[in-house]
Amino acid sequence: MRLSLTTWNINSVRLRIDLVAKFLKSARPDVLCLQETKCIDDAFPLKRFKRLGYEHVALNGQKGYHGVAIVSRIPFESKDIRTFCDKVDSRHISVSFGTQANIAKPLVLHNFYVPAGGDIPDPALNEKFDHKLRFLDEMTACEPLHPRGDDRHILVGDLNVAPHENDVWSHKQLLKVVSHTPVETEKLKAALAAGEWVDVARERIPMSEKVYTWWSYRSADWTVGDRGRRLDHIWVSRALKDAVQDFKILRDARSWERPSDHVPVTVTLEV
Template structure:
């Protein structure tokens, strides 16, 4: 069975519901994982999402900030929400896809939205950056203790870190810019490796290929400048590695009217 999973920081699901619909009609993912939905649970556009052929929906949101959601053509169970750093700020949700997804034991799918970290890469001067580092530390502890990758599992989301030199338009110029500082890239790669996750995109599209998923709103001509960063990720457990077929960035969506600054990332697995 072919399983198509998309991760997308939508930057307000209600504001960009038409873009979501357009993408789903074009790519037809089996599972759509959204971040930064910016929507309290009682205002989530559930009917619109279900009308797109994604009847099974789980979401965790709050007014104006953060928020994650998983919408699926396939049924799922065991919805779970984890809280990090003592904050109830809607940055994680997980579901377990059943045998319909193609794996007898089911597949656990984690959707994360890691804090951006503000503008100053100093935890003593910037509490947002301190929060980000603490969040990554707690993710590392979760990976070590809960061993989430020791079974069929997928982790997706806006992890807000571009870990490799070829994940940014200029490694040298961004070394002291939040999302590509050494303390962040080391933290993300350490938690991924210790937990046993495989970076699906780099597994199939290794360096030196440059891959970006985010382009700043501040750029007057983002496409021509192409000063991007790979902030959005798809990781898989080792037993799903043989099933990987492709991981693609749908860059076209960044050029749509009133777009998110992130493009959707879609992984295809043959199970």
């Protein structure tokens, strides 16, 4: 079975539901993972998604902040929500797919929204940055995020870290900017290594090439200078490494009317 999966920090699902609908009608991924939905579960636009053919929905929402969701055209069989740093702030949700979706071997999907970390890259001075570092440490230590052997797991989301030199527009200028500081990049790499994950983008695209999924709202024209960062990630367990068939970043979505500052990132696998 061929499975296509998209991750997208939508920055308010209700505000941008028309953009989501536009994308779903065009790309038709089997599964869409959203971050920063910014609404409680009861306010999530379920009816719109169901009209679009996405009848299976898992939600972990929060009023006005954060929030993650998984919407799917194929059924999933279980849902789980994990908390990190002793905070109930709607930053994780996972589902598993199996025989109901005509998938012979179980497939576990994690959707994350890692804390952004504020503006000051010093945990002693910035509580938000301290929270981010502790969150990454807990991801590294979390055993359910450590697929082994034949485990078929996928981890996606806005991880809010651009880990490699060419994941940012200027490695030198961003070394002291939150999302690309050495302490963050090393902690994200540690989480990747602890689970023996494969970073799909960097498996498919050479390290020598620039890759971005986010462009700041602070720039009047995001295309000028192309000052982006790769904050949105798709990881697969080693058992799925050879199953990856395609990988796409929809850069054009950053130019849509009233866009998110992130764009959709899609992987296609033979599962």
